[in-house]
Amino acid sequence: MSIYFVKIQPERNFFFGIEPSGRAGAYGNSKTYFLKGMELPQQTSVFGLIRYVLLLEMGIIREGMPNIPYDKREAAAQLIGKASFRPDITEYGILKKLYPVFFTSTRKGDFTNYFR
Numbered sequence: 001m002s003i004y005f006v007k008i009q010p011e012r013n014f015f016f017g018i019e020p021s022g023r024a025g026a027y028g029n030s031k032t033y034f035l036k037g038m039e040l041p042q043q044t045s046v047f048g049l050i051r052y053v054l055l056l057e058m059g060i061i062r063e064g065m066p067n068i069p070y071d072k073r074e075a076a077a078q079l080i081g082k083a084s085f086r087p088d089i090t091e092y093g094i095l096k097k098l099y100p101v102f103f104t105s106t107r108k109g110d111f112t113n114y115f116r
Helices: 043-057 070-080
Strands: none
Touching: 043 070
16 A cells, blocks of 8 residues: 655645534624634545545546536546545545644755644
8 A cells, every 4th residue: 555645735825614613602692703723624624635636636527516427426436435524434445544634844954744
């Protein structure tokens, strides 16, 4: 099995958001309007991103396509598995493992890893 280091560099500002917890807002209203971003993306988000890029690279979908075309679903299932991430499903096509996410320096000559 091959192991790959995937480097993701954002094109513009980004936010690792999470679903609101459903708590009441500061003034007793039913919603809070402030979200706190996470330092790192959830592994399921990274997993979904990798699956999406695989589908793009293999020509199964094009950017902006909302769904996998019916005639390409079998090829997609072999590549990334038949279902979205669920704890009870363990078969995701060619993807076998996902290791932790970490930051690394991009300065020349600096190979420091910033594990969180």
